[in-house]
Amino acid sequence: MGMSLGENIRVTLFGESHGPAVGALLEGVSPGIEIDIEILIQDLESRRPGRRLLSARAEPDECEILSGVYNGKTTGYPILLLVRNKDAKSRDYGFLPDHPRPGHADLPEAERTNGAADLRGGGTQSGRLTLGLVAAGSIARNLIGDAMVEAHCSQIGPIKGRIDGTRDGEACDVLNCNDSEAAEEMFALVKALRKQGDSIGSSVECCISNLPIGLGEPWFEGLEPALARGLMAIPAARAVEFGRGKDVVRMQGSEHNDAWGIEQTPVGSNPDGALGGMSTGAPLRIQVHFKPPSSISKTQMTLHLPSGEMRELQIGGRHDPVIAPRAAPVVEAVCRLILADLMQLRGAEK
Amino acid sequence: MGMSLGENIRVTLFGESHGPAVGALLEGVSPGIEIDIEILIQDLESRRPGRRLLSARAEPDECEILSGVYNGKTTGYPILLLVRNKDAKSRDYGFLPDHPRPGHADLPEAERTNGAADLRGGGTQSGRLTLGLVAAGSIARNLIGDAMVEAHCSQIGPIKGRIDGTRDGEACDVLNCNDSEAAEEMFALVKALRKQGDSIGSSVECCISNLPIGLGEPWFEGLEPALARGLMAIPAARAVEFGRGKDVVRMQGSEHNDAWGIEQTPVGSNPDGALGGMSTGAPLRIQVHFKPPSSISKTQMTLHLPSGEMRELQIGGRHDPVIAPRAAPVVEAVCRLILADLMQLRGAEK
């Protein structure tokens, strides 16, 4: 039952990487919301594999809207977003389930499901499932009022890019990075690692602005808890930070506290966008850190189940050497869906 | 509606810092589970204010179990855990709501509730609400099979302590720190800051071991997403890391990937305890980072609402100069409750 996010605006993902289809069911959207197909197509394009450097799986990703929309507007009923799978190459996964990949969930998943899960291409854990998230998140653009969500690939290995940099050139585009100088370096690094059959860790930075003051709640429906849950569910996420994040550990209260300014928002060099689960009116800065993708073409020694021995494993298939570039639009989608959910809840209580 | 955590084992917090009571309603516990009152008392003691260095509020914290337990065992019905408030000093909060504290949620909370919230002592956002969490988490000890959860204060400001250090002496006790050498230094630092009327950031490290392989699910009911949500809901949490956390950004796949060893668990120097939302059989390492407490006695300039001007604010009351020592048992409680929830879910599907 773990494929749903949100209570008032609820998105449920379905599908398997090498099954007939993937997609999402989006529930709770009010009647009468306009659906902009052009933006939906554009959002799906931004996470699409088949771009240079990234996974070579080339899917046209035609997304059908099969329910809940009538005359270009939502009806208030569940919206089914469906994308057929077309370019799956299942023969690349012949080593499963016998020879589970290091750093992958093949083995726990097979264990958990007593062998019934479809492991091909990562099955339901495949990054391909993010397609439904991005499609649903695109519709959520119209459910978050004036709030703005912007994410980019902020770091690959040691190379950092600024979210307020200049987005210019192909490297920025391919990597979803806002800093053209950094993007060129990142591009070169990823290319080199790919050649070595290796992969690299990365980060997404996201900025949420224009939130009304007091969105979210203390405790478990707070902005940070809700976002942390949704963002940590993106495959390969390992850490999430809000505001000044981990740096706060070395700060004193007198240094960290932001005064409330005369506009009734916090002032300071880098004020907190959320306090106690609620928005303050200042922009909310989020960082999500991703491990290097586990599927690498370098030969690895790992357990071979039937023999009970460590054996060499050589993984074929098409895999991304880095996560953040394609995760950036997913981070945006998750943030929009969660904001929509919290705003719907707030509407209920007013 | 944001005061509940978990779906199968659900804990709902209630109460206000300066209201008549705080506590928790714990639902979903199977019938026939033994309740050990001695351990409950001990768990509550470990988070209690009134210890040296920390908040001077001295509550005896007598916890009543008012339903769901019969003859020392659970009946399967909701368990009401109630603690009366006795030592609240509301006059310390006369400056609210007019002069909201920097770094505190007073202003967004007043805004969100149109002034109806009880802001005294932080109201429902007070650390005092963690009492219900710790009480419920104590009962959850019997709901997680062989799993072990251990948390300690791992860092205060720049001083780090080892979770596998020697726990010895009063500083370790007061700070819930496993490393006696570090604890002495931390103790001195906190004492100095307290004297200055200031506060300091801190971290809790938590290790979950003996998990069965395959606990949790991919996506939104995954171990990491569920834990991230629960842990980020602890007041003042700013970041959460799993496994090698933020360090993964600079790692390559060939370095980060842990081979599956012949025991069917990952091997390596620091193997991941969770992959794709599911436990691997290796210990799961978690770090939670807390900002310095916002309530400091140093004078601060901040918005005075009635006048619309920035004015000096002097906060009285009893406040902790650091979060992690008292958050460590809360982190443990949250982890236990979430593990219990995921295990119940897994039981359902088997």
Add this chain to the structure above:
Amino acid sequence: MGMSLGENIRVTLFGESHGPAVGALLEGVSPGIEIDIEILIQDLESRRPGRRLLSARAEPDECEILSGVYNGKTTGYPILLLVRNKDAKSRDYGFLPDHPRPGHADLPEAERTNGAADLRGGGTQSGRLTLGLVAAGSIARNLIGDAMVEAHCSQIGPIKGRIDGTRDGEACDVLNCNDSEAAEEMFALVKALRKQGDSIGSSVECCISNLPIGLGEPWFEGLEPALARGLMAIPAARAVEFGRGKDVVRMQGSEHNDAWGIEQTPVGSNPDGALGGMSTGAPLRIQVHFKPPSSISKTQMTLHLPSGEMRELQIGGRHDPVIAPRAAPVVEAVCRLILADLMQLRGAEK
């Protein structure tokens, strides 16, 4: 986990008949709603045992509000409503669990909980648990806008009373019946049966008026499904009817269909208050039918578990000879809570 009703306005019952306390936790109430203690006391009084004819258990039923209310208004946080048990006589239940009562859930409950349930006085299935429902329903009076909910005891055995009758005299009061003539007859019947050590079936009729058109939803969050669930959860309920109820089976469409009148509500002799889950603007008529209480003092032959034989059972204790009089305020409470939940949901989607 079955003690909760509602998703947006959620009430969770707790407690056992002979445990320390019973009550309810009410979640989702918006901040700033006024709480009228006088009406709460009056509502609790209307379901109270200790009245003539009905159960002789005399509880003062002092209801404490322990959280979620500040300065006479709700804070938006969970409201804990607690009533201590004082007059329980557990020695009356010495025959349990060995000699389960006919028509009672003692045996399935013991089976389901492997003997851990507290069966004394019906445990969590006791009518005493309705106390929390009535307390929560009293607060829900302020959450349903202009809607009016009125229920009365409409039938006992063969004697029927009119909801639009004259409520006058002690029999009306004791029986919560709106028809004084019928009430006198009912009163005599119940008295006679009580003398015989027997009990009798009964019905509650409820009328919900002033609903806005279009409240509720098609399918599972519809008015009728939501109400049916809540009302069938009242102990001893056996059937529920909406509008013309079971009589529709013999009607033709041309006879049953209500035309839409110029006020945009259905017109006719008895128009439907709900269609397809949604309110039409006409009053919604509901009937709930209750079996005769199972606890009778007449001697009954039934299975004695330790011996495996059928043996005579003589039940002592204090029991109602009829359900509807005390169920009428519970029906009202359930209806109010469900309307509040649906209205909150609608608010969310607007």
Add this chain to the structure above:
Amino acid sequence: MGMSLGENIRVTLFGESHGPAVGALLEGVSPGIEIDIEILIQDLESRRPGRRLLSARAEPDECEILSGVYNGKTTGYPILLLVRNKDAKSRDYGFLPDHPRPGHADLPEAERTNGAADLRGGGTQSGRLTLGLVAAGSIARNLIGDAMVEAHCSQIGPIKGRIDGTRDGEACDVLNCNDSEAAEEMFALVKALRKQGDSIGSSVECCISNLPIGLGEPWFEGLEPALARGLMAIPAARAVEFGRGKDVVRMQGSEHNDAWGIEQTPVGSNPDGALGGMSTGAPLRIQVHFKPPSSISKTQMTLHLPSGEMRELQIGGRHDPVIAPRAAPVVEAVCRLILADLMQLRGAEK
């Protein structure tokens, strides 16, 4: 958000009668459950329109399983069941939304959704949505252990049929009635009413047997509350009865109480299959009563919105003259889904 039934086994309906597709998303099914396509096809056939006497809409109803099934077994992930719409004739609904049908939810639905709902063919309230329920219910056959669910059309107008009668002949087949003699009479009655352009009320009787003792819970997750909610959500349902239903009102406790027999189940002429929300081990008898279908071809006077006048309405399109024959398999599906949900929950708590 009201299109979901169940918490542990959750079915969510989507689609509109005249939109591109209808179907269901089924969540919570354990991995490794076999899917029998032949039984799925047969179940869908039993509710299919296009049979003699009933609605003339002829849909082949090819149901695709697009996720959650691999190698003929469930994977544990959401199962998407999709049926494309092919034979919708939307021009029959040109009178909407201006001239809402008596007895139909057109007007409240238009009001509730500010005109955004797709009203054609009843939109999301169409009986066509039951297709997803029946498909999901077919899969639930493998989720309910030894329990047996059997429903038939037990009454049309004044004509009653026995559930333990002889099912023989075309009338039994077309009407899903177990009593051949009654079915012939029902058949003649429905034919006559159809000729008159009228419709008739009807009932479904359902018997659930082989339940383990103690399934369900007291209060809101009880067997009867859960079933009442699900069954009252079937379009046109007006009443639901359990056990001896409404007849209990005239019974005395000494007559109604079933003794516990030496097999630890209740004995008597018609013992209760559920007590206090839990199964007793005796068969559980349920009756659901349906109003006559509102769409009749007879001319009706009703409000015409643009003119604000009462005007004659003549409804074309293809409509059933009676509900129960096609509702019987839907009642079975709903019962199976709810039993599966309660059994999953029970599994969780054991």
